[in-house]
Amino acid sequence: MVIRELTGGLYFGTPKGVEKLPDGTERGVNTMVYTTPEIERIARVGFEVARKRRKKLLSVDKANVLETTELWRKVVTRVGKDYPDVELTHMYVDNCSMQLVRNPRQFDCIVTENTFGDILSDEAAMLTGSIGMLPSASLGSAKNRAMYEPIHGSAPDIAGKGIANPIATILSIAMMFKYSFDMEDAAMEIENAVEKVLNRGLRTADIAEPKAKKVSCSEMGEAVLKELER
Ligand SMILES: NC(=O)c1ccc[n+]([C@@H]2O[C@H](COP(=O)([O-])OP(=O)(O)OC[C@H]3O[C@@H](n4cnc5c(N)ncnc54)[C@H](O)[C@@H]3O)[C@@H](O)[C@H]2O)c1
Structure with missing residues (x-):
């Protein structure tokens, strides 16, 4: 589980932009900035999920070179004192990517700032095969308010072909039951249904071995639904 801070850091910090310099060259700037409350908020989400x-x-x-993440580490460590039942460790982002x-x-469970989380979550996604x-x-800051969706985008290159894998979307519903509704049983039933269908060998194109039989997006969806009804 990668918990990514989503409203701060490098993507939103100011100053930002591209400016013309007197010598005719240009200068691009983005700012990685975090305040204590922003870090505390995402750290608490991290500990609660863990x-x-x-x-x-x-x-x-990247506390060895980025001061803003030096603050990150300090604040996460402090918040960790409120969660003595959760074991907290730290890792630099480059090492994490390699590990x-x-x-x-x-x-x-990984908690990290916006840019690192953007990259690590895609890397982690690929580890699952697709x-x-x-x-x-x-997850919003108000309790239980959140938006659930697959980690991928709209996959325009395969749109309309019926070959998209629906599992990420289906598992997003499981997450919704777990994290917004506190209905762990419902979440588990969905996750188990997906696992059983995968164990039976059903594969959409993105996770099929070469030459293996492939099912369509709707066949995979129907199979999970049938398993759930069972
Ligand atoms: N969370 C988000 O809202 C989110 C995330 C990524 C991209 N996007 C948006 O989606 C659009 C397309 O972006 P992109 O092409 O860079 O990323 P993408 O995730 O849509 O696709 C990346 C690659 O993964 C494949 N893929 C994605 N979902 C798949 C699935 N369910 N089954 C099988 N293969 C799948 C696609 O075919 C493509 O080759 C852009 O408009 C982008 O901004 C949104």
Whole structure:
């Protein structure tokens, strides 16, 4: 689970923009900025989510060179004192990126700032075989308010072909039950249905081995639904 701060950091910080310099060249600027409340807020989300999982939280930063993430590490560590049941560790983002490929099983829950989370979540998605497998949630600060969607985009290159993998979307509904409605049983039923269908060998094109039989998007969806009804 990658918990990515989504409203601050490099994508929103100011000053930003491209300016013309007197010598005719241009200068592009973005600013990675975080305040204590912004870090506290996402850290708490991280600890709460970790509590619902293996009670391990890894905070990813680049505190050796970026001062803003030096503050990140300090604040996450402080918030961690309120969650003594969750084991908190830290890792630099470059190492994390490497470790995800080397030994993904060492990870359970990652909390990180916006840009690092953008990149690491796509990398983590691919570890599952396809971006079509991973659900996501944009959690609001108000309790239970969130938006659930697959991690991928609208996949315009395969639109209308009936070959998209619907599992990321289906698992997003499971996340909704778990994180907004506190209905772990319903979430688990959906996750189990998906797992059973995969264990039976059903594969959409993105996760099929070469020459293996492929099912369409709607065939996969129907199969999960049938399993759920069972
Ligand atoms: N969360 C989001 O809102 C989000 C995330 C990524 C991209 N987007 C938007 O989606 C549009 C397309 O972006 P993109 O092409 O860079 O990313 P994308 O995620 O739509 O597609 C990337 C690649 O993954 C494949 N893919 C994606 N979903 C798949 C699925 N369910 N099954 C099988 N293959 C799948 C696509 O065919 C494509 O080759 C853009 O407008 C982008 O801004 C939105």
